[in-house]
Structures are given as structure tokens and as C-alpha cells.
Amino acid sequence: GGTLNLYTWSDSISPDLIKKFEEKTGITVNVDGFNSNEDALTKLQAGSSGYDVVTPSQHFVKIMIEQGLLEDIDAKDMPAFAQVDDKWKNQWWDPTSEYSIPLAYGTAGFTVNRDLYKGPVDSWSVFFTPGAELKGKIADLAAPDEVVGAAELFLGVPFCSEDKAEMKKVYDLLKAQKPDVAAYSSDNIENRIGSGEVAAHFWWDGNSLKTRRDGANIEYAMPKEGLVGWLDSFVVPKGAANVEAAKAFIDFMSEEENATVQYNYYAHSSPVKIDLAKADYTPENAPELFPTVPVTFSQACSPAAQDLVTKVWTDLLK
Amino acid sequence: MSTQHDVRHYPGAGLVTWAFFLWLYAPIAVVIWFSFNENRLVSVWSGFSTKWYAAALENDALLGALRTSLTVAVTATVVATLVALSAAMVLTRHADLKFRRLSETVVNLPLLLPEIVIAVASLILFSQIGFTNGLARLIVAHSAFCTPFAFLPIRARLAGMSADYEEAAQDLYAAPFTAFRRVTFPLILPGVFAGAMLAFVISMDDFITSNMLNTGGTTTLPVYIFSLIKKGTTPELNAISTLLILASLIIATLALAISARAMRRG
Amino acid sequence: MTRGKAVEVFNVTKRFGDYLALDQVSFTIHENEFFTLLGPSGCGKTTLLRMIAGFETPSEGAISLFGTEIATLPPHKRHVNTVFQSYALFPHMTLEQNIAFGLENLGWDKARRQARVAEMLEMVHMTPFARRRPAQLSGGQRQRIALARALAPEPKVLLLDEPLSALDLKLRQAMRDELRELQRMTGITFIFVTHDQDEALDMSDRICVLGKGQIQQIGTPSEIYEEPENRFVADFIGETNFLEAEVIAVEGATARVRTAFGFEITTFQKGLTGPGRATLSLRPEKIGMEDQAAGNLLTGTVSAKNYMGGYTHYTVDTPAGVLRVSRRNAVSQAQSYEIGREVRLGFRDDSARVLAQ
Amino acid sequence: MTRGKAVEVFNVTKRFGDYLALDQVSFTIHENEFFTLLGPSGCGKTTLLRMIAGFETPSEGAISLFGTEIATLPPHKRHVNTVFQSYALFPHMTLEQNIAFGLENLGWDKARRQARVAEMLEMVHMTPFARRRPAQLSGGQRQRIALARALAPEPKVLLLDEPLSALDLKLRQAMRDELRELQRMTGITFIFVTHDQDEALDMSDRICVLGKGQIQQIGTPSEIYEEPENRFVADFIGETNFLEAEVIAVEGATARVRTAFGFEITTFQKGLTGPGRATLSLRPEKIGMEDQAAGNLLTGTVSAKNYMGGYTHYTVDTPAGVLRVSRRNAVSQAQSYEIGREVRLGFRDDSARVLAQ
């Protein structure tokens, strides 16, 4: 019995798995979606979020741990932990693996609609300093998180820079791009890019892959400056009502068979063991998941650096 | 009579009115129309289908949100209507009351403040005092902002009802509460009903506050629909909207018909 | 006047904030009396009635009902019922239910209630309408039901606040007779409020004329009309001519006065104590014209003539001032005095009335 | 009757859907006449007035104004103004602005406008109130401003729809004189609508009695009251006693009839062509009582008595049926006949009027 409230990236958990879990345990699962790490953090900060499982990206896991927002679930002792690929264990955001079990990883870049844009997609310059073909047909995400990171890659500014001059360059770049941006939105991206309402959209690898396989004529760019890397993990917010069920769910999701279903549904790379025989995606049919350019993971910035990121974004949007 | 001489007739006004009603209903018609679209992309018509209705009716998350919304709305409606009824009785029947205007303003306060401010304020308060039960948070907040909506029709009805009836009841040996139960209440019932309906709809419709206070497991219908829009819309959303429109129309028609009937009798 | 006292009002004063609505009002109403409160709008009639019913509390003074002081009793505990100006019939109840309402609150058992309701409906000739609702009735029918409802609990005193004012002229006149008849039949004390002098004169045993929050006069209709105690009453009730006069001598209830135009008249007076200036009140119908002129004679010129059907109103310029004279058109081709014609007028000493100025 | 024709109404019929509000109405109103439309509620008075003003169009028939057919003219092009029943003063304008409104629309220049407004305010004695708004006025004052506003543009005909009905009794009577005076002073044709017979009798040069959408009679006040042409008119105007009678002979304008109680009377008739049944109309004030009894004599018993101040109304049971008799209280201690007393009644032949049944 009982209920389990999930707060995950929109449309990220396979509904079949949810149903299966509910049938198996008798637990009712509610799923709410978020579209930015900032939203997830805000929810937890407002206190008593009511959620039992949240799936923030690595740098936000670190912030949440530091802010005391997460429940220590002894992740390293969970069956799920055994399923995790070694390279994702004990990473900087959760050095002793007390709090988090990885769910998916991938990159943030941009996608173009090939019906509308025929040009090359080998550089962030296509996106940040658009030519006539893309002017006014670009969409950014609504939150600074990975967008600022991408701009930093393009400009060669290190992530979490505390140097104002460097961050001003980032600001200037985004500011210059703004007139050509049709929307800053993390919502409904699939429709917006798929239907050609915009021709280029800041987006994630797996989402782009899935939409392409659904028939949209789009292409995920491989900019030579690199992509922004991310890894989302299951964590349990402090004060969660149903910690046991949360852990059961995380374990369930990490079982090889389920992880494979999840992989096929979500279309992002899996940090836990999957049954490759049953996996849908290969480098041939899913180049999105196998980047040919460097991938740099977002960092948890110092307060000073974070302030600068925030300043870039608020100055940009006001 | 020939309209040529009718001083009340203004040429052109009728046309504007027609256009207005067209504009008022066109969007609703469009939503309904595309709910039968077979295509996954809402506004690209590719054939007729009712499959999205099937999907909507099987959507557990939707039903969960509906359950939450109904629980909140029904509870908030009851609370708001009782609070409003009691305040309206005092405010309309005691002209010499101290702080009458102030009290009236206080009851109407939610109407005077932008909802976003109230939502933010409640969010801060609740998080500060550690008020954690999601459903209870919504009920408290909704009760507050629904109160003026329940209050206005009740007060209007009470004000429109001559105090003679209550006096006549007392004159005929009814103690004050008997007078209320047997005379005042039945006579203002249409107002109470209209107020309750309004409160109910306002609560069902609320997005801003619910979105701010929303916690895991207590997603309300509008917040859920918003999340669908965020996620990427399919005609399922249109199907859900159509069902919602139908439900609203039925409720509204019922409410208006009942109060119109009462009005004719009164 | 050997009847018991139904309502006694002692020195009642009522203030609304600074406004003095009633000022030291005292009177006694007897059992089985048809007592009317008459006065211009705003004089405090309704306020007085509401204090007797218990909807207002006197600022000062006392009210007793059959000898029991009731100032602090809430309305639902007073054995007094009211017919409201707007009738205030409960629109959601049938006529039966309206009439039974008071009986239920008094705890009458069902059989007794039903019998009484039937009796009341019978009394006001509304039996066939028992199951209707008030909205389905005409004004006069509502009026009757309001009466039946108020009479059903057998009140000792019935209060009526301008019960006829919502009806149209012809119906209003018909209802006067019905009301009067009902009062005689039931023997209940009626306290009737109106601002219509015709109504008051027509129906009342006694009339209390209220003006400016004070009692101006209490008396039978003919006392009020024929023997007004002051200018206010003489002016408010009916039409009259006021003439300047000088008091020569006062002897009890009569006085000898000299009018500005030379007559010396001895007639009834009120409020005079000795010589000084006074006012003579002379009703238009008490002045005879030409063949009807008798008593003190005057000559004047017709300056206006208003044919009113049953009578003609003349305005006559005389040495005594402009006099209004009314003359009955007792025959079809009644003599008619044209404007400009000189006419003789006359009135008897005792047709005039001396009042303090 | 050598005056010109101000308004002519020819065979005007007005239907609202199936409902026939006016049926073939024709009459002529002369210049400088005070013409009254009198009739019970719903008889079509307002409808007729609105057709003259231009707010309604006749279903059939024609209306002309000083000889010009106006049926197709919109209201703002007719030189006719209206005093509305509710006055319809513009609440957001001062009195000045209300009065100037029509003049502005007619394009009068400012100086002329101001002069006319001042003149009008003067005429209705409202100069000190020029800057007030209608809400700050009493009923009678509003009435005056409505008049001033309607008269300011110098209309050829002034229409007044029950302009006094919103006022209280005393004021209503005072305003009658003012209105009549104003009409004489300005010489404008007044068409006055009322359902109050006293008002109509008191003010009009001629009265048109409307009933059931048709003209019942047109004539001077005394023609209407003394010589009603049918039962409707006799009944509607004033009070009367109707007696059954049998026509023995008709000779032009007179007839000889036998009443049920044995008299044979010769008097004026209307609408009879030969022997048959008829109705005798006999006004209460035309029946003499005791010392005043003369002519045809009857004996009866007083069954009710209503003291009304200026006169007393008696109800007398006689062999001829129940008669209402009114008696003037010409002296203070007027003789009063108590209920149950036997009294002698009498009336002259020519006080009665024979009407078709």
C-alpha cells in the first residue's frame, strides 16, 4: 500500500515500468514533471515538497546535499548500487554514494529542423550567432543551467568562472543572440521543433533522438567546441514520507530488465547495467547518444560563480 | 416597429455583438475540433479519431489530478460558503455595525490582491511554519480566495431580500434561529447556491496558487494540464479539455437554470 | 371608555443617532379599538409601531401591553402581530403554510393548526387558493392573506403599517370596508398607520395625529376634523382657510375674536389663554355662497373656479383675504358663478374655529 | 373653436403583435388647448402620446402636426416636446445643462441659450438651484425642471405623461394650478395624460376618455361628468348609482323612462333609439336627504355612514336598491343620520341620466 510521489524530468520514466511497479508492490505512484534543475531545487527549498523521489542532475545533487535537502539513503548499500557502472560511482557530487543512484546520462546541445535549416551544425556559432536562415527561429531553454554552460564552451570560458570579465563575454553573447530568439522555453520542445515553429532548439540528446525516430526531420548537432554533459540521479528529499518505497522504486528501476525498458523508453544513455541484446539504440541508429565531440560535465559552482550565472540570466531576460 | 425610428437601436452594434460571440466561442470550438484529430501533432489535421478520449479516460495521472481538484474544490467550497454566509448575515443585517466597511473589505481582500502575491505569500508562510500536508495547504489557500466569490452572490441576495421577511417571522413567534432556518435561508438559497458554484469553479480553475503550493501527489487538474502543455501537447490534451468544457457547461447551465428558476419564484 | 387598556405608551422618546424621531409620546389604546396613527411622511409612525412590535427599542419611556411592561421582550415573545406594508408574505411557502407559520412556532398541534388555517382562509374568502404561493395572487388577495396570517395566532393587538398603500385607488376603497368589518368581527385592537387622511377619517374609532415626532391631537374623526387643536392639525386634515384674528375675550372653551375684516365672532377655541393674536380656521364647505350664505356675510369676487364633478371649488377675493369655497353641484345644471362675478358669502360663528397662532 | 388645429389624429390603430392597443382613434386638438387623455390603466394613453412624440409608429392611420403629416419623422425632428412620467432628467447634468440640452441640439448659440435657460429657470422659480443636479431636488422641483426643459426649445405642442403621479397628494394638488397657469401663460398646446379623474376635471379644456383602446367620449369636464355618453364614462368618472329602468319613449335628446320602483322620469338620454331596457345614472351628491329631499321622493334606511370630513357618505337601503348618498357637512355640528334611521331621499328628474345598457 501507500503512495510514492515522483518528481522527475517531464516524460522521463517509462509508464509501463510505473504500472509494473504498482502491480508488483501495491504502491500507488504519482509522477510530476519538471523541466529544469532550478525548478526541482526550488521545490525542495520551499520545504515539504511532498515528493519521495527526485531526479536532479549531478551539480544540483551536490548543491542539494550541501543545503541539507536530501535524505541519506545509504545508496552504496542498496542493490541498485551494484548495478551502477563503476565509472559513475563515488563521483564528486556524492563522493561516498550516500545519497544518489544514477538514472540516465547524456548531453545538452542543440537540434535543428532539417526542413527549415540546411546548413552545417558543427559549431555552437550556428546557434549562438545565427545566420539569416535561423534568425528569429531559435529557441533557448528557460533556465540558465546548461545554456550558460554551452555558451562558456563556445567562448572558451571555464565552467563556474568567478571572473566577471569572462562572464560578461558570456552575457554579451547571449544578449546578442536574444533578438534572434523566438522563445526561452523548456516546455513543449518536441512540438515546437518538430512542427517547425522554430528551426533550432537548445535540447538534449535523447529527446532529440526520440523525436527523430517518431518521424520528425531533425538533427542533433555535434559542435566542435563540445557538448555539456549531465547525469541525473535518483535522490530522496529530506522528510520524504515514504523512504522505503522510494528505495524500493530505485532498486526496481535499476534491475537490468527494467533498466533496459527504461533505456528504450527514455532514449538517454543508461549508467546502470542493461541487456544490450534488447537495447534499441546503437551508434548506427542513434548517433545522438554517441557524441563525436568532447563532453564537459556541468559543475556545482561556488556561490560567487553561481551569482554570476544568475546575473547573466536575469540581465538577459529582463 | 421599424428600427428606423427606434431611438434605442444603434446601427452596427448588432454586428459587433455577433462578431464578439463568434470570437468568444471560436477558440473553444477549435479545442473541441482538434480533440478528434488522429494526428499526434495537435494542429496538423490528419483524420478523425476518438482515440484521444480513450487515452484520456485511461490516464491515471489525469484521474488522480481530477480527484485532487475535486477534493480541494468541494472542501474549499463548503468552508468558503459557510464563512461567507455567516459574514454576509452579519454585514447585511446590522447597518450600525462597527468596522462594517473594514470587515467587508477584509472578506473581499482576495479579490483586491493579485493572486500571484497571495500565492507567494502563502508559500512563504507555509514553508516557514512547516505546514506540510499538501492537500491541507491547498484547501486552506483555496478556502480563502474562494470566500469572496461565495460572499458576493450571497450578500447580493441578502441585500435584495427585504428584512421584512425576517421581522415577519419573528413577529410570528419564530426565535431568531428558527427565523433563519425557515425563512432567511430558504429565501437566500439561490444566492448561496450561486456563491457555492462560483467558489467551486474558481477553485477548480485555479492555477497560480495551486502551482505555487503544489506538492508531490497533490497536483490539481489545471496544474496537470499545464504540465501537459509543457511536456508537449497531443490531442489528448484537447480531449481532456473538451471533457472539462463539457463538465463546466453542464455545471454552469445547471447553476444558472436553478438560480433563474429561484429568481422567477422569488 | 370602560374598556380595558390594551396598549399604553408612556413618555416614549426615540433617537436615531442625533435625530429625534419621537419626542415624549404618551397615549393609551383601549381594547377593541380601531386606533389610527396619522401623520405626514417621516413623522415617526412606523417607528412607533415597530417599538410596539418589538423591532425597535425606545430610547426612553415605557410601553405596556395589557398592563405588562414589554420594552425588553423580543418580538417573538410579544403577543402582538403585524401586517407589513409590503405584506412580507413568505414567497417560498403556500398560503396555508404562511398562515400556519405562527401557529407552528407557538407549538399548536397539527389538528388545531389545520382547523385554524381553514377558519382564517374562510374568513378572508381565500379558501380555494390555499395551495397557491403569494406570487400567484393579486395585490388585494395578498393583503387578505397577510391579514389572515397575522390574525391566525389570535393576537391581542394587531398592528397595520399602511396596509392599503400598495393597492390602487378603487381596490383601496373596497378594502377599507373589509378591514373595518374584520376588526368589528374579531374584536381585536387594531393599530393602523396611514398618511392618508381619508382612510383615517373613514375607518377609525380614534385618530392620533403625529407631526414632527410629537402628538398633535388624539380624538375621534369628527373631533379631529371639526375641532382641530392647532394649526398643524387643521392644515393637515382636509382643506381650510386661515384668517387673522384678534382675541377679545376667552371664556373656557369659547373665545370672542375680532377678525381683520370687522366681524366679531364667538366660537370654540383651543390653546388660548387671554387676549392676543389668533388664527381662525374656516373650512371651504362651511362657507355658504349666494342663496346658501348665512351668518357672517361678506362680498367678494370669484377669481378662480375649479369644476370637480361632485362639487365646484371657487376662489373668491374678499376683504378678508382670498377664500376657498366649495359648493356642491346638487343638481345637474347647477348654478355656476363665473370668474369675475361678485358673490355673497356667509358663514356661521360656530363653523369657524379659533386656534393659537 | 376658430383656433387652428394643432394635432390631428386620423383613424389611428396600433397593434403590439396580436394585441390591439388602439382601435381606429380619431380626434383633433386645437392650438392653445389643454387637452387631456383620461382612462384606466392599459387603455392606450401612453401609446397614443408616444405616437405623437414619434417613439412609436401607428400600425394604421395618420397623425399630423399643424397640418403636416409626421408619421415618418424621427422624434428628434418633431417640434414636440415631452414631460416624461418619471421626468427622465439627465442625472449627470446640472439643471442648467438639462435645460440647455435641447437648445444645444438645435444649434442655438451660447448667448441665446444662456438667456433662454435663465428665463426658463425664472419661470419655474428654480433660479437658485441652477447648478444642482436632479438627485438633489424634491419631487416637485424635479417636476418643474422637467417642464422647463421641455418648454425651453419652444415646442408647438407639449406632451405630458402622468407628470403628477409621482408626487404626494398635497404637492400634486399644488402643481395642478402651476401647470394650468403655465399653459395659459405660454399659450402652448398641452396634451396631458392621466388616469386621475380629479386631475382631468380640474385642469382640462377638453377631456378625451379612452377605454379599451377606443374613444369613449370627448368633451369639456362638465360634459363628461354631467352628460356621460355611456356606462363606462359614467362609472369611470366620479361615483354614481346605477338604477334599472324601462324606456317608455325617446324624443331626441330626452327620454321618458319608468324605474323599477315606480317613478316615471323625463330626462336627457344618450344612445337610445326606442323603448327597451336602460340604465339610470344618479350621482350621490345629486340625491337630497331629509330637508334637502326634493323631486322624486323615496324612503330608505341608513345602513352605513362614513364620515369623511367635508362630507358624509351614507349608504341607504331603499326600494330602488342600495343608494349611495353624499351630504355636505356645511355646518360644524352638521345633522348626522345614524345607522338604522329611516330617511327621506329625493332627486330631480334632470339629475338623473338615461344610458343605453
Added chain:
Amino acid sequence: MRGFRFWGLVPAWGLMVATLMVPLVIVALVSVAERGAYGGFAWAFTLEPYKEILFSEDWDGNLVFDPKYLAIIGRTLALAAATTAICMALALPVAYVIATRTPRMKAALIYLVTLPFWVSMIVRVYAWLIILGNDGVVGRAWAALGGEGTLLFTSGAMLVGMVYSYIPLMVLPVFAAIEKLDPALLEAGADLYASRWTTARRVILPLTWPGLAAGAILVFVPALGTVLEPMLLGGGKQMMMGTLIQSQFGGARNWPFGAAVALVLMAMVVLVLIANARRAMRKEARA
């Protein structure tokens, strides 16, 4: 009965004090607190959040006047005012036509005006999202007529959505005002030689003003705080005060600043209400 005078109001006061007044005081306190780097706030006293509305630290660390938030406030005011004005212009003829129908027709039309109001706001806004989108009816017509770019995500789109959302709040009071209007006044206008349009301008309009003013308040106040239209139809690019506040409690995680903007918004609303109350009082004093 006497006791009820007091107790009858207790629930209302209790509810409003607990859920509005106390929280507002806390908002005021938060608006002078210090923000945390990752969100939240720390109790302190600083006017930083208010300063931020007018000034910003530029990239060289200097405090400079920055009209960016003022621009948002200005846009919010402008859009709310435009919404109100359009609603007024639309409501007048519509309410007039409705008010002059037969009672049955009147009831039916008023029902039709209120009906969409019962439909979820979010659904109504969504409807415009579909219509104005590139594939939508209007969007396609726009493109076919050679219109540039997309109609969505513009101020115009927000305006359409806002007018659509709030129009019933204008029609109803204007209708009530016109219905109260004595038809004899229109006839009096014509009787005094005024043409229809003169009567409209000089009689109907001034007398409908109270209804328009009431409607203006009902529309303007929620329009100032609107959130859904800028989020969905404005594409998040056209910030308004409502979304600015919301973003400060969301992505931007600057609670004190959000609280300060919320207070500014509230102050604006209170100013409008006071102005309206004073106008009404002057009117009353005159009458």
C-alpha cells in the same frame, strides 16, 4: 443575535488574517531579507532587493541605474491598461445590445457571455495557443497574408489572451449599468432633438461610466498580476510582473527580490483601488 454580530465575522476575519494578512507581513519581511546563493533567504535587513528593481551592478562592479525591471513594470502596466481599454471598447456595444433585448433573450445572451468564464482558464489560454500557432487557423491566415514570423510569443498574443480571459468581467458590470439606465432617458434625448450618436455620447456614455469603472477594476487588477498568458502565449520572453515574481520563486531563486516585486505590484493595485475609491467618494459627495 447580539453575540452573532461578533461571532459571525470571526471565521472570515480568522481566515483572511491567517492566509492573507500574516503572509503579507512575512512577504514584507522577506522583501528586506538576504537571498541565499542557491535560493531561499536568510533573515536580515537589507534594502538590496528594492535597489535591485532600479539599479544593477554592472559587469565592472558599479551600481548603475538599470531600467530593465522598470521596463517590465511598464510593459505590465501597458498591457493591463490596453487589456482594460480593449475590454471597455468591446463591452460597450455588446452590453448595450444585450441590455436592449427582451428579458428571455437577455438572460440567454448573458448566459452565453458568462459561459466561457466557467471553462478552465488554462484551457482557454491553450485554445489561443493552438489558434495563434503557426499551424493554427489564425497563424496560417497570417502567413498566407504574408505576415512576418509567428504570432505566438508576442505582446499581441498576450493581449488577445488577456482580453479573452477577462472580458466577461467587463461585460457584466457594463451590462448592469446599461440595464439600469432608464430607457426614458434615451427618449428624452431624442425628444430634445439629439440624434442617436449625440444621445450615445452625452447620455448613455456618462451614465454607463460607473459600470465601466467597476469593470476596469475587475479587469485591470488581475491583468496586472497575470501569469498564464505571458508564460504560454508570451513564450516566456515577454516577462510581466507576475511571471517575474514567479520566476524569482522558481528558476531565479531570489525570494527577497520576488517578494519586493510582489510588494511593488501590490502597491500598484492598492493605488488603483484608492484612486477608484476616491473617485467614487467624490461622486457621492456631489450627488
